[in-house]
Amino acid sequence: MKYSRLTKEQLEELHQEFINFLATQSITAEEWATLKIEKPEVAEQEIDVFSDLVWEGVLTQAKFLENISSQHLYLFHLREDEMKLIAVKILNEAVDITTKEGFQWLRDNYTSEEVEILTANKGYSEDRNADKFALIQQGSNITKGQLFQWFEAMLA
Numbered sequence: 001m002k003y004s005r006l007t008k009e010q011l012e013e014l015h016q017e018f019i020n021f022l023a024t025q026s027i028t029a030e031e032w033a034t035l036k037i038e039k040p041e042v043a044e045q046e047i048d049v050f051s052d053l054v055w056e057g058v059l060t061q062a063k064f065l066e067n068i069s070s071q072h073l074y075l076f077h078l079r080e081d082e083m084k085l086i087a088v089k090i091l092n093e094a095v096d097i098t099t100k101e102g103f104q105w106l107r108d109n110y111t112s113e114e115v116e117i118l119t120a121n122k123g124y125s126e127d128r129n130a131d132k133f134a135l136i137q138q139g140s141n142i143t144k145g146q147l148f149q150w151f152e153a154m155l156a
Contacts, residue, residue: 001048003055003133011047014054021050059129064145067138070096073106075148076140078132082123086151089116110154117155 011018022032025046036043065076073088088106092114096102109115124131136142 002052002130003059004051004137005048006051006054010054017054018050021053022046055133056129058142059132062132062142064143064148065132065135065140066143066147067135067140068098069139070098070102073097073147074140075151076135077145077148077152082121083131085118085120085122086148086155087118087120088151089118090114091116110151117151119155 006014019029022028027035027046032043035046063078065074065078067074067076071090071093073086075086075088077084088110090097090102090106092105095105095114097106106115110117
């Protein structure tokens, strides 16, 4: 398996897509029910293949990632040829940007000496989607990029 297996909840959300996937494998509903009982390891492999296909599609479409902790903000723009990073570090330990008040403090004080902002560009390895998945495994979430774009505009 290249990525990770979808959770039960994710699989339930993608129920129709999974049925379509099984159909492309020429597996009927009856055969699937039998497979789960008689050859659970084969059924698990089918779920793994489906999970990788879903992840591949999601990662290919992902354009922005965010990883937010109490004192740090990592914003990624997943461009075609490289990733662009805007990293924000809060030097004031009393501020927690995961709270509404802390985030408002950041918006009001992003140019102060209590905030460090760094930018960087990084090329992808041979497997662009694996690079994106690694960031997700480290706590990043796929977003529409509004926060990245706001900081990018402020830095311009």
